[in-house]
Amino acid sequence: MDLFISKYFNKIDKKGRVSLPSNFRNALPKANRNEIILYKSIKSPSIEGCGVGRLKEIAKRINNLDFFSEDYDDFATSIFSEIVTTNIDKEGRFLIPEDLKLYAGIKTEAAFLGQGHFFQIWEPKKSLKNTEVSRRRLLEEKKSLRMMLTQQK
Amino acid sequence: MDLFISKYFNKIDKKGRVSLPSNFRNALPKANRNEIILYKSIKSPSIEGCGVGRLKEIAKRINNLDFFSEDYDDFATSIFSEIVTTNIDKEGRFLIPEDLKLYAGIKTEAAFLGQGHFFQIWEPKKSLKNTEVSRRRLLEEKKSLRMMLTQQK
DNA sequence: TGGGTTTATATGGGCGTCAATGGGTATATG
DNA sequence: CATATACCCATTGACGCCCATATAAACCCA
Numbered sequence: 482m483d484l485f486i487s488k489y490f491n492k493i494d495k496k497g498r499v500s501l502p503s504n505f506r507n508a509l510p511k512a513n514r515n516e517i518i519l520y521k522s523i524k525s526p527s528i529e530g531c532g533v534g535r536l537k538e539i540a541k542r543i544n545n546l547d548f549f550s551e552d553y554d555d556f557a558t559s560i561f562s563e564i565v566t567t568n569i570d571k572e573g574r575f576l577i578p579e580d581l582k583l584y585a586g587i588k589t590e591a592a593f594l595g596q597g598h599f600f601q602i603w604e605p606k607k608s609l610k611n612t613e614v615s616r617r618r619l620l621e622e623k624k625s626l627r628m629m630l631t632q633q634k
Numbered sequence: 635m636d637l638f639i640s641k642y643f644n645k646i647d648k649k650g651r652v653s654l655p656s657n658f659r660n661a662l663p664k665a666n667r668n669e670i671i672l673y674k675s676i677k678s679p680s681i682e683g684c685g686v687g688r689l690k691e692i693a694k695r696i697n698n699l700d701f702f703s704e705d706y707d708d709f710a711t712s713i714f715s716e717i718v719t720t721n722i723d724k725e726g727r728f729l730i731p732e733d734l735k736l737y738a739g740i741k742t743e744a745a746f747l748g749q750g751h752f753f754q755i756w757e758p759k760k761s762l763k764n765t766e767v768s769r770r771r772l773l774e775e776k777k778s779l780r781m782m783l784t785q786q787k
Numbered sequence: 788t789g790g791g792t793t794t795a796t797a798t799g800g801g802c803g804t805c806a807a808t809g810g811g812t813a814t815a816t817g
Numbered sequence: 818c819a820t821a822t823a824c825c826c827a828t829t830g831a832c833g834c835c836c837a838t839a840t841a842a843a844c845c846c847a
Contacts, residue, residue: 488715594715615711
């Protein structure tokens with residue numbers, strides 16, 4: 482299963498290290514499980530991450546936006562210029578850069594949220610609130626979309 | 635017959651393990667009978683589960699949404715981060731995560747309800763009450779539906 | 788059809804392995 | 818030289834794997 486699934490709460494030690502959930506490590510391509518990329522989420526105060534292979538996918542999606550629009554500039558700038566790559570040590574831990582932790586408000590603990598082809602890293606309490614809000618929006622406002630997911634093939 | 639049908643009451647041991655009814659195990663695709671997915675039911679205080687195959691189907695559909703939209707996030711968060719995958723051991727048992735047990739009020743015993751393409755896990759007493767209520771609703775309020783189901787072609 | 792035997796399922800428990808976490812030390816980088 | 822990061826080792830608890838047993842269902846044979 483090459484998807485990032487489930488939610489995990491891991492601690493950040495004195496050295497700033499945090500374990501990438503083993504489940505997520507297994508979702509990375511076997512070829513390169515020692516490296517991931519991180520960047521600020523555009524839509525929420527969280528950090529998004531994935532394997533380096535997904536860079537191409539991200540580029541493609543941005544390319545589908547109107548090249549002359551403000552969005553294009555904003556996205557290209559926000560994402561590409563801010564992407565960092567970090568190494569995963571033999572115990573499966575990595576370091577979250579200070580500016581990213583600041584952006585997400587993360588201090589001593591991090592919530593890892595599977596998002597399918599990528600994952601998000603949140604400050605735990607914020608993640609709970611966000612999950613709650615998303616769930617309610619889905620329940621109350623988006624019946625037609627929900628149908629898309631619940632109908633049998 | 636690859637459908638989840640019937641009702642079973644199984645015990646949860648000290649280690650938190652519970653047997654997936656063998657009938658349900660047989661309803662899983664032969665390809666992958668060692669893994670199932672679990673998630674909070676949207677409509678009731680119960681846990682829903684099914685084979686992992688359904689997950690890939692959902693992933694595909696979500697991937698078709700506009701990546702930068704709010705919808706995408708709502709779905710990804712509500713679904714991928716809320717879903718849990720658990721392994722089934724050689725005796726056919728698995729672990730129910732604590733937060734899911736809490737959500738369903740399950741402690742030492744679990745009721746498995748076949749629902750066709752998926753199944754539900756309830757706290758036994760609640761399941762009895764729910765079955766009763768569902769049955770009465772069906773009888774009293776949904777005569778038209780009943781007609782549809784029972785009329786001979 | 789009855790009685791005995793096998794098989795499968797649910798359940799219990801021991802134990803090794805792995806994941807998450809903590810810390811010491813070497814190495815690198817400026 | 819000072820700080821940050823990589824590597825190595827240790828600890829703890831959870832989980833997976835294996836084996837055991839009891840009850841129930843299936844089977845077989847006379």
